[in-house]
Amino acid sequence: MSAPVLTAAAARVIDAVKVYGVDDTEVRALDGVSVDFPAARFTAIMGPSGSGKSTLMHCAAGLDSLTSGGAYIGDTELSGLDDRRLTLLRRDRIGFVFQAFNLLPTLTVAENITLPMDLAGARPDPEWLETLIDVVGLRDRLHHRPSELSGGQQQRVAVARAFAGQPDVVFADEPTGNLDSRSGEEVLNLLGRTVREMGRTVVMVTHDPVAAAHADEVIFLADGRLVDRMQNPTADSVLDRMKSLDVQEARKP
Numbered sequence: 001m002s003a004p005v006l007t008a009a010a011a012r013v014i015d016a017v018k019v020y021g022v023d024d025t026e027v028r029a030l031d032g033v034s035v036d037f038p039a040a041r042f043t044a045i046m047g048p049s050g051s052g053k054s055t056l057m058h059c060a061a062g063l064d065s066l067t068s069g070g071a072y073i074g075d076t077e078l079s080g081l082d083d084r085r086l087t088l089l090r091r092d093r094i095g096f097v098f099q100a101f102n103l104l105p106t107l108t109v110a111e112n113i114t115l116p117m118d119l120a121g122a123r124p125d126p127e128w129l130e131t132l133i134d135v136v137g138l139r140d141r142l143h144h145r146p147s148e149l150s151g152g153q154q155q156r157v158a159v160a161r162a163f164a165g166q167p168d169v170v171f172a173d174e175p176t177g178n179l180d181s182r183s184g185e186e187v188l189n190l191l192g193r194t195v196r197e198m199g200r201t202v203v204m205v206t207h208d209p210v211a212a213a214h215a216d217e218v219i220f221l222a223d224g225r226l227v228d229r230m231q232n233p234t235a236d237s238v239l240d241r242m243k244s245l246d247v248q249e250a251r252k253p
């Protein structure tokens with residue numbers, strides 16, 4: 001048996017290139033990005049508008065395909081999977097949290113949390129589910145409908161849903177974009193706790209230095225390239241780095 005080539009990255013991309021359009025309309029949204037998202041860590045992706053953050057997340061999560069290069073979940077290379085296998089991989093090994101909470105209005109909180117697993121015919125680990133419900137603080141809301149919850153509570157349901165199947169990695173795309181700062185802070189603390197107390201892996205796209213400061217590491221994109229990585233970020237250190245990227249952007253011809 002050959003030794004696995006890849007180490008403890010929950011997800012990674014290697015030499016990732018994503019080109020949208022052709023000829024005059026061609027945009028290199030990713031221009032040779034190699035980055036790993038380590039297991040049991042919270043990584044934030046930052047960069048100026050149009051720098052390729054969402055494209056990187058979508059390609060790393062198998063929601064979109066690369067023009068060239070490789071995207072891996074664990075040791076599984078995504079371009080080698082047909083549509084059916086890719087759908088199963090997303091369902092079984094990846095969790096998603098989006099800016100819009102995407103809950104089903106006719107289902108209760110409890111039903112929303114287990115919906116992906118119910119659709120898959122999988123049984124959630126009861127102990128894990130109970131812990132998760134307590135961590136997200138929704139025990140007294142389990143039989144409510146989403147419309148009876150605040151935005152912050154709805155996003156906490158979406159977070160619980162993303163982690164219910166114990167996926168290898170949870171990708172969050174601007175998870176606090178629709179929330180006031182206090183509810184946003186609660187959701188970010190929650191994501192941090194799932195990583196630090198429960199050993200989960202989170203990759204989050206954000207515009208907000210305060211949000212990025214919740215991560216263990218921030219990676220910075222500019223013009224579709226990885227330009228920096230920062231361990232143990234603070235809101236100020238992230239803001240300073242973003243300002244220098246914005247200045248470089250403004251100086252471009």
Ligand SMILES: Nc1ncnc2c1ncn2[C@@H]1O[C@H](COP(=O)(O)OP(=O)(O)OP(=O)(O)O)[C@@H](O)[C@H]1O
Nearest residue numbers: 020021027029047048049050051052053054055056
């Ligand atoms: N479907 C598409 N077709 C054509 N161009 C696209 C498409 N999606 C993204 N792009 C372009 O690719 C580049 C990177 O876009 P992307 O959305 O990844 O950036 P971003 O950093 O997430 O931006 P923002 O912070 O504004 O959301 C941009 O120039 C964008 O216009």
